[in-house]
Amino acid sequence: MATHRRFTPEHQDQAVSLVLHSGQTIHDVAKSIGVHEITLGKWVSKAKERQTVPDKELSETERAELDRPRKENATLRREHDVTKKVAAWFVKQQP
Numbered sequence: 866m867a868t869h870r871r872f873t874p875e876h877q878d879q880a881v882s883l884v885l886h887s888g889q890t891i892h893d894v895a896k897s898i899g900v901h902e903i904t905l906g907k908w909v910s911k912a913k914e915r916q917t918v919p920d921k922e923l924s925e926t927e928r929a930e931l932d933r934p935r936k937e938n939a940t941l942r943r944e945h946d947v948t949k950k951v952a953a954w955f956v957k958q959q960p
Contacts, residue, residue: 880895881908881912884905891906
């Protein structure tokens, strides 16, 4: 039966730091500290996600591009809801 080891956040941060700042691969660091390669890879991915900061706010054009499909989606959902209600009404009316 496999047991799950728990690592402190400090241990995880040190392992991630080794990967990001030492030039060693995830495989090499994982092997040297006794952590599974996939586990260390997940830690590194999460650390990179936390570090990413958007370069800039969206421009007016980009915002409009995002808003258009959202509005269309909302309209389609309302139409779908109405269609479901009409279909249910017709089913109830059947003898």
